[in-house]
Structure formats: structure tokens, C-alpha cells
Amino acid sequence: MKQIKIAQYGLGPIGVETLRLAAGKSWAEIVGAIDIDPAKVGRDLGEFTGIRKLRGRVVHGSLEELHGKPDVIFHTAVSKFKAAFGQLEPIAREGISVVSSCEELVFPQLREPLLSRRLDRLCKRTGARVVGTGVNPGFVMDLLPLCLTGVSCDVRAVHVQRVVNASTRREPLQRKIGSGLAPRRFRRLLREGRAGHAGLKESLALLAHCLGWNVGKIKESGDAVVADHDIRTRYLRVRKGETCGLHQRAEVRMGGKVALSLDLRMYLDAPNPHDAIQIEGQPPLNLVLPGGVAGDQATVAALVNTAPRLLQAKPGLILITDLPVPHVACT
């Protein structure tokens, strides 16, 4: 496989893991990393990430300071496309392609049609490709159910459920789902869009787009899951009656019935974690992933595995469904 020059944008936990996985691939040549955090800029990249072969390089504060032009930048910095745009535009202007974990980039035209067109036009002019992916959004609730419809004669409805046992996950996720907050307070944060999982609407819109369905308004709801017993994880404690996680749901109706529904539960001590997909159609199809697909590892894998296929695609702001079937991009 042809060598691909890689840079990492964003050195949070996902960014560092992405860099670590990429550094182990024979096709990847790491040219550097960027982070806007002044506390990280200037530090030795090898020391900061624990990746020996990156020793002697420093963390840069901007694209211009990077030595050598990368082919692909892994971008793991923000959830909102509006916030990502300002970071991605200078990259695309240099003709550098991007694989991003930005949740809204899985279907950017949903919330930002104008910015999407602008970035798409820029990419087409410079030869860059920009795509958003991950495990959710990017796989479990969109790409995998779509792939399954490939053996359907017709599809009337698609339903996906994901149950994550947050007790087995990292501390930031355990906090993000509201652990320990008063349910009233967490519900208000959810309502105000200041807490919760990003990307549910994007997964649903991507499904509708590929199925050719004009679905109209997406209904989204979020609620606190309240602990029915005292819970103690490696990182925190939650008492009975406090928030121990979230339950989010997005759905659309067509002809009076639910045509697409995505149901996500992430909470501490969730029993029977799994991902499940039901395709109502001809033939009917049921898929179960007992245990589910592990969040962080799978997102990191989705990012790295996308790079080689991305460089084969036509320039533009593209969707994961425009790329060839995903698969692990070997050592």
C-alpha cells in the first residue's frame, strides 16, 4: 500500500489513541500534530503521547507550523460542524484531506447547508476530501443498518437500539451522561442542548437520505435515567435517585407510522449492553451485536480505517456512504 502522510488535529483522549493506532500502520507516516491548547503546544509529541517513534517532534499550535504537508489530517476536536468549519477550512484550502470525528459532519447538510456547500466547493477546487465518521454516529445507527438493507427488496421501516453500560467506560463519558446530577437539573441541560449525545439526528438524516425518503421533521427527545440503587464505579459514586445516565431517541413518521427510530441508552450498570437493528421489509431482517460495539476503540478504528479509502474518492465534502465498503486497513 502507498505511504500516507498523516497529521493529528486535537490531542484529547480520542486524538491520542487515533495517533497511536495510525503510528502502528505500515502505510502511515506521521508528520506531526496540532492542538490549540497552550498547555500542549510546544511539548514533545513522543513524550506527550507515549509513542516512542514520535520523540523529538513538538506539538504545534497551528497548521502553518507543521513540517511537511500531510495527505490526511485526523480531526478530533469538536462535535459541532459550525465550530469545526473554522478549523477545517484552512486545511481544505491547502488541498489536505480530513477524516473527522465531528458528529455533525456525518451529515453536515442537516444543520449547516450553507457552510456545507461552501466547504464542498472549496474541497472540489483544491482536491481535498472531508468526511465525518465514528462508531455512533458513523456506524452502528447509520452505516451498518444501511448495509443490511442492501439485501432487502423493499424497506418500510428501520429501527436501531443501542444500550451502553457506561460503568465500563472512561471517566469523561461517565460524567457526560449526567452521573450524580439531580434528574431535574440534567433534564434541563438536555432540553437546552447543553448535555447529551451528539449525532442522533445526523444518523437518522443519513439513513433517510440514502433510502431516498423525504421525512420532514425529526423528533428528538432526551431523558435522565435515574439510579434505582447506589452505584460506585472506578471514577465516581451515584446515589439512588440521582441521574446515572441518559436515554435519547430520534424518530420520524411517514404515513402515520414510525418509519425510522434510533434509541440510545447509556447509563451506569446498564444490563445486557448491545446494539440491535430491525429492518421491516422484504425479507424482514434482525441483527444483534451482543455486548455492543465498544465506543472509543471503535471510533478510533473507524477514523484510521477510513484514510486509505478516502484518498481514492473524488474531492469534496463527502459522506461515508459515498466511500467503498469499510474494512480494517491492515498493519
Add this chain to the structure above:
Amino acid sequence: MKQIKIAQYGLGPIGVETLRLAAGKSWAEIVGAIDIDPAKVGRDLGEFTGIRKLRGRVVHGSLEELHGKPDVIFHTAVSKFKAAFGQLEPIAREGISVVSSCEELVFPQLREPLLSRRLDRLCKRTGARVVGTGVNPGFVMDLLPLCLTGVSCDVRAVHVQRVVNASTRREPLQRKIGSGLAPRRFRRLLREGRAGHAGLKESLALLAHCLGWNVGKIKESGDAVVADHDIRTRYLRVRKGETCGLHQRAEVRMGGKVALSLDLRMYLDAPNPHDAIQIEGQPPLNLVLPGGVAGDQATVAALVNTAPRLLQAKPGLILITDLPVPHVACT
């Protein structure tokens, strides 16, 4: 969606169902059908297939007699690429693309590297694309496990099992799996390659190809499943001790352990029919399709759903894994 002119090559049960499904799609314009069986040639296509809107057209004996040049031909005629080649070459020479159910076409370079190169060169010259697909090979044992590895950091082994309850399937399949034969006789037919499921080796070779694994020799084995009770289906009877189905397996070893294994059981009254995939890797992944993916309907769907995506691909003899993620191609 742009209109696609479609013709059907082969009017067996799968071919007729393919034509029926395609005829219902708003993007498909059926221009005609071809069959080499003199008993079918000249008959009214609408009457023969039961599709009203095809009335007044006749079944043709060859490509030259077809009125209007199709964009895509659905080819459902033979299992062996060597046999398909003589039918596909004249089609590709006209620059017409082909979606074929020919099992060996899922990875044609395995058995016929020379013919594959010849057909690929021809396609590139004329602008045609030729691809083989179906449910198995083409989905359950190759494309779906590959898609799942898209969220894997690294993969050490892939195992797939498919259990089909043949009692619920059509008569030709119930006969194909040896129902009612003496086990000794059926085992001999399997050994001689005169019976059994086609395409297991192709699925395995496609997996290895996409994973970038140089696997060497594929070990394939086949055995009769012997009825442990008297069985009566809609079409036939099998007595205890007679063959009621088959068990086929293909595997390769790497470094002393089984790295890829595909295990197929198709027999009458098989309990718990299902498809299952295990990815040994980081993270480990398990997928189950309880009930399995229905054979004939899913193959027909895979063929028809591939047509729109195929026409976006570069010309050549291509693999399903070169195409974007499959999904139902709506009405």
C-alpha cells in the same frame, strides 16, 4: 434518480424474481430479456414472467436480438466464471454493464486469473463494469464481516457460520443439498465437485484480499448431513438415515491457527437457523442475525440494489468491495 435501462439474462426462478423486483423500481426501464433455452425463446415476456407491463415483448435468444441497448444486464445463468465468460464477453464488448449472480464472479481471479484479466481489460476499453454479488457469496460471509472490521483496530481472525433450514426453501434447493440420497453417494458427488454450494472459497478469498492477508491454500471440506428422523417437506420425503442436507467448510490457517473460517450448514428441519460472525481483534465483535438472511429474496435484492451504484464506478471487472456501501435502491 436517473433512469436505468435494464435487461435480464437468464429466466430461471432467480432471474424472473430479479426482473419482477427491477420492474417495480421507478428508476428501472426494462428493455427485454434473454434466455438460451429454446423452450423459452419467442414466448411473450409478460405472460412468461407474470409481469403485466412486459406484455407484448418476447424472450430473445441472444443479445443481438434485443431492442434498445441496456445500461445494465442482470445475469443469473451459471455458477462458474468459465461458463459465464462466453456469455459476458459479448455483453462487455458492447459497453454494457453486468450485475451477475455467478458465484465465482464474487472473486473471479481466484480460479480464473487469465480470464479475469481479459474481461477486465475488455471492460476498461469499452466502459463496461462487471460485478458478481448475491447473499452468499456476496454478503453474509464476505461483505458483512468486512464491514464489521471497519470499526476494528486490528483483526486476528474472522469466523462466519450460516445455518439454513432448507425445509422452508424452494424445491430446487431442497434437491441440490442431496435430500433423499444415500449419504455415501452424496459424499462422492461433493468430493467430485458435482454437488454442493458454490462460492465458499470465493468469499474466503475476498475476505483475505481485503484484509491484505496472503493466506496460501484454502482448505475446503464437504459432508452429508444425515437425517435423524423421517422428514416430510412440501416437495419431498427423506427417511431416517438418508441425506437431508450438507455441511461445508472453508478455512485457512496463518501462524498455526485458523485465521479465516466459513462454516455452512443447509439441511431440512435445521433448528435455530441463523448467521453469525465473530471478529477476533481489538475490540472483539460478535454479530448474530437470528433467523438468518433469506436466500433467494436477498440474492435478488442484492442484484437489483447494486445496479445504480455500479454505474457510478470506474469501468472494469470489479469487486463488490470496490463499490460504495450497499443499501436498498428505493422504488
